[in-house]
Amino acid sequence: MKTEISIQGLTASLSSARQSRKTIGFVPTMGNLHQGHLNLVREARKLCDVVVVSIFVNPIQFGPNEDFDSYPRTLDQDSQLLADVGCDIIFAPSVEQMYGKYPRLTNISVGQITDDLCGAQRLGHFDGVAVVVTKLFNIVQPHFAFFGQKDYQQLAVIKQFVQDLNMPIEIMGVPIARAEDGLALSSRNGYLSAEHRQTAPVIYQSLKTAASNLKQGALLSDVLLQIKNELTQHGFEVDYVEARSPMLQTVEQFDQDIVLFVAAKLGKTRLIDNLQVNFSSSFKI
Numbered sequence: 178m179k180t181e182i183s184i185q186g187l188t189a190s191l192s193s194a195r196q197s198r199k200t201i202g203f204v205p206t207m208g209n210l211h212q213g214h215l216n217l218v219r220e221a222r223k224l225c226d227v228v229v230v231s232i233f234v235n236p237i238q239f240g241p242n243e244d245f246d247s248y249p250r251t252l253d254q255d256s257q258l259l260a261d262v263g264c265d266i267i268f269a270p271s272v273e274q275m276y277g278k279y280p281r282l283t284n285i286s287v288g289q290i291t292d293d294l295c296g297a298q299r300l301g302h303f304d305g306v307a308v309v310v311t312k313l314f315n316i317v318q319p320h321f322a323f324f325g326q327k328d329y330q331q332l333a334v335i336k337q338f339v340q341d342l343n344m345p346i347e348i349m350g351v352p353i354a355r356a357e358d359g360l361a362l363s364s365r366n367g368y369l370s371a372e373h374r375q376t377a378p379v380i381y382q383s384l385k386t387a388a389s390n391l392k393q394g395a396l397l398s399d400v401l402l403q404i405k406n407e408l409t410q411h412g413f414e415v416d417y418v419e420a421r422s423p424m425l426q427t428v429e430q431f432d433q434d435i436v437l438f439v440a441a442k443l444g445k446t447r448l449i450d451n452l453q454v455n456f457s458s459s460f461k462i
């Protein structure tokens with residue numbers, strides 16, 4: 178496994194793979210890797226000849242009061258984990274490599290589906306994601322790119338601009354990896370106090386209860402309120418509890434496949450989760 182820190186180094190490493198028509202799979206990350214990230218790499222390994230993982234904490238997707246400076250950076254540990262799951266190349270550029278050479282005058286802004294959920298709370302976040310992912314796509318030129326359903330809105334935004342801009346890349350969504358108690362794995366879980374870590378699985382529990390209530394005929398509005406109340410009772414500060422269609426259109430009732438979304442804070446740590454609730458399979462004929 179190679180680690181490249183420059184764009185030129187990466188391009189050189191990939192040129193022979195490209196010449197011999199190998200398929201390139203790409204997993205963009207911000208590092209501090211856990212099993213959720215590694216599952217993406219495992220999927221890439223199954224499907225592609227060459228697997229590239231980027232580790233880059235992207236400054237332009239963090240708001241002014243967010244955790245860019247304190248975000249955990251653990252490259253040595255990440256390299257070991259990636260070697261174990263068969264990654265071929267780590268691309269770990271500096272901020273200077275990615276943004277330093279020229280002032281950036283171009284933005285990529287996906288409309289409508291970034292207006293709410295995390296987009297409403299984190300202004301400019303998805304523009305920052307769209308710019309860095311597009312830059313990384315242009316540098317790596319992968320055939321397949323793998324993203325987690327944990328960041329469901331991000332995955333939808335990426336699918337949208339890849340389609341809108343005719344990028345020749347297949348976007349693969351990978352299911353959420355969870356701890357045994359149901360908490361969605363996240364690099365930010367490390368910020369939780371021991372007490373908050375014990376409370377955090379309530380998010381997934383309330384989503385699962387909601388899904389089962391919906392399948393038994395409960396009203397969507399009631400179920401969303403129930404999740405919100407349960408989280409508040411457990412000491413969460415709720416950012417949002419929402420339901421959307423799979424491509425993030427608003428839904429009023431549970432009469433199609435939907436996704437339930439939660440963002441809530443425990444102390445200073447903001448946690449997000451979601452659960453897909455399938456409409457058709459709720460009917461037994």
Ligand code: AMP
Binds near residue numbers: 206207214353363
């Ligand atoms: P990040 O390092 O947080 O930018 O995440 C890099 C990629 O890993 C994104 O596509 C995330 O959606 C994905 N990811 C993070 N946590 C999980 C998880 N628990 N399950 C599945 N994918 C995840």
